[in-house]
Amino acid sequence: MKLKRRDFLKGALAGGLLCGAAPGVAGAESVRKDLPPKAVGILYDSTLCIGCKVCVHACKQANNMPAEVQGPEPYWDNPLDLSAKTLNVIKRYGFEGGKDAAEGFAFIKRHCMHCIDPACVSACPASALLKNQENGVVSYNKDACIGCRYCQIACPYNIPKFEWDSPFPEIVKCQLCSHLLAKGGISACCASCPTGASLFGPVQKLREEAARRLRMKPGEYYDFPVAAIDSGESQQHRAAAYVQHVYGERELGGTQVLYLAGVAFDKLGLPDLPEDSYVALADGIQYAIYKGMVYPIVVLGGLIYIIKNRQEKKE
Amino acid sequence: MHAKEPLGTKVLTKPFFFWAAIALIGLFFVGKRFVYGIGAVSNMNDGFPWGIWIAYDVVVGTALACAGYSIALIVYVFNRGEYSPLVRPALMTSMFGYTLAGVSVIFDIGRYWQAYNIFLPWFSNLHSVMFEVALCIGTYILVLWMEFAPAILEKVKAERLKAKLNRVIFVFIALGVLLPTMHQSSLGTMMLMAGHKLSPLWWTAFLPLLFLITAVVIGYAAVIFESLLSSVVFKRPLEMHLLSRISAIIPWLLGFYLLVRIEDVNLRGHLSLAFSGGLKANMFLLENLLLLAALLILAYPNNRRNPRLLFLSSLALLLGGSLYRFNTYIIGFDPGTGWRYFPSVPELFITFGIVAAEVVAYLWFVKRLPVLPRLEGPAKA
Numbered sequence: 001m002k003l004k005r006r007d008f009l010k011g012a013l014a015g016g017l018l019c020g021a022a023p024g025v026a027g028a029e030s031v032r033k034d035l036p037p038k039a040v041g042i043l044y045d046s047t048l049c050i051g052c053k054v055c056v057h058a059c060k061q062a063n064n065m066p067a068e069v070q071g072p073e074p075y076w077d078n079p080l081d082l083s084a085k086t087l088n089v090i091k092r093y094g095f096e097g098g099k100d101a102a103e104g105f106a107f108i109k110r111h112c113m114h115c116i117d118p119a120c121v122s123a124c125p126a127s128a129l130l131k132n133q134e135n136g137v138v139s140y141n142k143d144a145c146i147g148c149r150y151c152q153i154a155c156p157y158n159i160p161k162f163e164w165d166s167p168f169p170e171i172v173k174c175q176l177c178s179h180l181l182a183k184g185g186i187s188a189c190c191a192s193c194p195t196g197a198s199l200f201g202p203v204q205k206l207r208e209e210a211a212r213r214l215r216m217k218p219g220e221y222y223d224f225p226v227a228a229i230d231s232g233e234s235q236q237h238r239a240a241a242y243v244q245h246v247y248g249e250r251e252l253g254g255t256q257v258l259y260l261a262g263v264a265f266d267k268l269g270l271p272d273l274p275e276d277s278y279v280a281l282a283d284g285i286q287y288a289i290y291k292g293m294v295y296p297i298v299v300l301g302g303l304i305y306i307i308k309n310r311q312e313k314k315e
Numbered sequence: 316m317h318a319k320e321p322l323g324t325k326v327l328t329k330p331f332f333f334w335a336a337i338a339l340i341g342l343f344f345v346g347k348r349f350v351y352g353i354g355a356v357s358n359m360n361d362g363f364p365w366g367i368w369i370a371y372d373v374v375v376g377t378a379l380a381c382a383g384y385s386i387a388l389i390v391y392v393f394n395r396g397e398y399s400p401l402v403r404p405a406l407m408t409s410m411f412g413y414t415l416a417g418v419s420v421i422f423d424i425g426r427y428w429q430a431y432n433i434f435l436p437w438f439s440n441l442h443s444v445m446f447e448v449a450l451c452i453g454t455y456i457l458v459l460w461m462e463f464a465p466a467i468l469e470k471v472k473a474e475r476l477k478a479k480l481n482r483v484i485f486v487f488i489a490l491g492v493l494l495p496t497m498h499q500s501s502l503g504t505m506m507l508m509a510g511h512k513l514s515p516l517w518w519t520a521f522l523p524l525l526f527l528i529t530a531v532v533i534g535y536a537a538v539i540f541e542s543l544l545s546s547v548v549f550k551r552p553l554e555m556h557l558l559s560r561i562s563a564i565i566p567w568l569l570g571f572y573l574l575v576r577i578e579d580v581n582l583r584g585h586l587s588l589a590f591s592g593g594l595k596a597n598m599f600l601l602e603n604l605l606l607l608a609a610l611l612i613l614a615y616p617n618n619r620r621n622p623r624l625l626f627l628s629s630l631a632l633l634l635g636g637s638l639y640r641f642n643t644y645i646i647g648f649d650p651g652t653g654w655r656y657f658p659s660v661p662e663l664f665i666t667f668g669i670v671a672a673e674v675v676a677y678l679w680f681v682k683r684l685p686v687l688p689r690l691e692g693p694a695k696a
């Protein structure tokens with residue numbers, strides 16, 4: 001079930017043939033958004049992650065989130081997935097049927113991707129989700145939110161979560177520890193990661209770092225920065241056999257969270273996505289029809305004229 | 316103007332109490348929802364954040380309530396005054412349908428107490444399709460009440476007010492044609508954003524066009540269905556002369572719709588999915604077969620003059636069109652993380668309650684307000 005840009009164009013073409021002025025055609029040109037000037041993000045390298053979940057714990061502490069008890073033992077915070085109580089989660093992928101040791105396994109860390117053209121922001125009718133113009137962090141304002149959950153429908157990565165069991169629910173999602181960034185710090189998950197698997201930094205630098213890693217020779221030792229890309233700290237690790245793709249560099253217009261892995265991304269729950277965002281498409285169509293409300297107003301004027309005339313004739 | 320009059324028969328009948336009881340059960344669960352949160356009464360979850368309250372009450376419900384829109388389109392825009400006896404009952408069902416859709420949105424949204432936020436200029440997001448839909452539907456509900464107001468004013472004998480309203484009513488009629496055109500297509504645009512989470516059998520750039528056509532077609536079907544049904548229930552003569560002519564429009568609309576619908580899936584290379592078995596594929600087939608069946612019946616003028624076939628085809632249209640919309644919002648949607656959704660009993664009862672409230676209001680209104688056309692002679696039941 002992959003959707004490709006091609007598909008859409010074919011569809012638009014088909015429509016063009018079927019009916020000259022199909023609204024679909026207008027959406028064909030889409031605009032790619034640029035990275036905000038001081039965009040920051042996270043590079044998560046699955047091959048460096050040891051699955052210790054220190055980042056999950058640090059996230060809960062930094063954001064005052066409650067523990068999530070799942071499974072037989074009632075003592076541990078043990079979230080299985082993102083939820084209204086968990087902004088950041090580590091999941092483990094094991095090869096089907098195979099023994100972990102023989103065939104390997106991989107961890108994956110999930111939280112908001114801080115999209116460059118975020119669907120949630122475009123969807124939200126009340127501007128409760130906003131993308132910071134400077135650092136690009138997508139944050140939430142509960143005083144604006146009406147709880148319609150369109151952001152959940154729209155987010156291609158299923159990130160925003162809703163407090164289903166509260167009479168006064170809020171949307172919950174990672175906001176890249178904005179409160180820590182404001183004080184000059186970095187996100188708690190990266191600050192606490194012992195291996196550098198979660199690495200904080202300016203997106204441009206993270207992209208260069210990711211490209212550097214893809215050029216590494218598997219099995220050789222290299223330096224890997226820890227916590228933040230410009231922290232000055234680093235550790236030596238053997239380079240893994242990377243999948244030659246930086247997930248998040250292009251997907252749906254790109255994201256500020258980037259992923260590297262040794263296992264195909266779709267197996268880690270990161271779907272194959274086209275490069276044009278659905279936002280651009282939907283915006284294109286809405287824009288073509290409602291640009292400055294010109295068409296609706298003209299049509300309304302026409303309707304008023306026709307109907308008034310006919311009524312008068314009748315009288 | 317054709318004369319209208321209340322049926323004047325007894326309101327508190329057995330069916331009335333039956334529907335009122337269901338509405339009360341719904342109300343009980345609504346209370347629970349407001350005290351304990353949405354999760355306490357519904358099976359919606361983070362994978363399926365929208366359930367039947369949106370997919371049925373709003374997306375299907377407002378289409379069923381497009382009777383007023385569809386009739387206004389021919390009566391006022393295409394100037395076919397002969398259909399005007401159908402206007403008032405159609406307007407009334409639209410008014411209930413939309414009003415109750417608006418009410419169920421309040422049950423559905425989490426932070427209802429600040430729902431007005433979207434209309435505060437500093438919060439409004441003009442880029443949001445949802446904003447456009449909310450604004451249009453909100454205004455349209457007001458417009459429908461204004462359009463229907465003459466019936467109420469007639470009843471309370473406020474002749475002066477009625478005359479005043481009649482002088483400006485053309486503005487509301489015009490809005491009543493424009494607004495549904497906008498938001499019914501936008502209900503389709505809304506699911507564009509779901510992207511890869513919506514099956515390619517439904518996800519297409521044509522969503523707005525397909526949603527608009529289904530709204531109009533469902534609107535006509537609702538007029539036919541409602542007119543035939545109320546004739547039988549209230550023992551009034553069938554309005555066949557009007558209905559069979561109105562139904563002549565439908566095959567054209569349907570033919571165009573099915574052509575776009577199928578050809579779009581085909582050209583995008585996903586038609587084989589339709590025959591792959593499974594719930595999604597079968598629902599896709601069912602949805603289109605129902606519409607095709609209606610098309611085949613109504614294509615023959617003789618069938619259009621046959622009340623039974625007309626009734627059956629309007630039923631197929633209502634089901635097929637509604638199914639298309641329902642599928643787009645629920646069946647075709649798959650967030651891809653193992654989430655499942657099936658509505659819970661309380662959740663269903665809230666929806667049943669809303670339908671029941673509609674029936675109750677309908678029964679009261681037609682019996683007490685001048686809605687249905689006055690019958691010639693003493694045929695009053």
Ligand code: SF4
Nearest residue numbers: 112113115118120155
């Ligand atoms: S990942 Fe989802 S929630 Fe995060 S910015 Fe992108 S669309 Fe919004």
Ligand code: SF4
Nearest residue numbers: 124145146148149151
């Ligand atoms: S639930 Fe809140 S944040 Fe999400 S789209 Fe609706 S108003 Fe915006």
Ligand code: SF4
Nearest residue numbers: 049050052053055193
């Ligand atoms: S703290 Fe680092 S190594 Fe530990 S689970 Fe998180 S990302 Fe992986």
